Amino acid sequence: MRTHHTGPEYLVQTAxxxxxxYLEGKSKMEIADEFGISRFKVARTLESALRDGLIRLEIQLPAELDADLSDALRTRYGLRHAIVIDARQEVPDDTVQATRRLGAVTADLLAEIVTEDDVLGMVWGPEVEAVGLGLTTLARCTVVQLCGVTPLRPVDVTAVEAVRRAATIARGAVYPIYAPLLLPDATAARMLREQPGIVDAVRHFGAVTKAVVTVGGWGPGLSTVYDGLSEAEREDYRRRGVCAEVAGRLLDAEGNTLVPELAERTIAISFDELRAVPDVILMADGIQRATAASAALRTGLFNGVVTDAAVARTLL
Known part of the structure; x- marks a missing residue:
């Protein structure tokens, strides 16, 4: 015999x-007043309906977002921002398309979190160039480039296009760096840092409130610094434990900084300056950078990450 708890009146009232x-946003107290019952009974009714399957809640995100991995990553590393894209939709080995999708999602995140009170800092890199391509809206803010570009590429307007595009969309001031990230020696780097345009950008490092930073792995095509070094230097640093590069600084697997003297040859924001930035988002692009991403997160510099599912699973 059917109990009153499953009778027609119970069912239609519960519905x-x-x-x-859930749909009209009324409080349990407002519902209680309408139906002439206590708010505790409203709460029990809704809980029972969920448990018994009368109410079924569905969370529908865009197919490219992995909610479970995003939440797990946020919890595991104590992050404020954690976005994981589902790489299963990609064509195998299509790294260009994967980078573009990661850039587009990061661009959407910046559109969501950047306000008119922010100063946005962006390192140089293919991933950040993809962010620039994905940007369609951004709060009015100043945009600062946080490091030089690859020494294997001409230092022209296209090399800093992402920074300039972000500033154009944000209708704010822009401070690009028309210089290589890695110089042949400390003297050359020191001379470039004294150039007026670079001085202007570096002076704004301390004002940055939100930053997008990429991580490089220690291998060909995975790091601007790696590609700019001699083979002897690469192998020497590998033997010393280098597995990652962030803003021109080299890291071991535990996130410790190695080869500090190399910083004298780079034009980039320092780790001390990055630690002072309230929001620093790590872009980790591709499974080949998973170890490097782990090292980067161990530095404690980052409170946000945008990555793909393969990297996220490795980090977890």
């Missing part, structure tokens, strides 16, 4: 309560 609470 009505669920509609008020």
């Amino acid at each position: 009505a309560m669920a509609r008020r609470f």
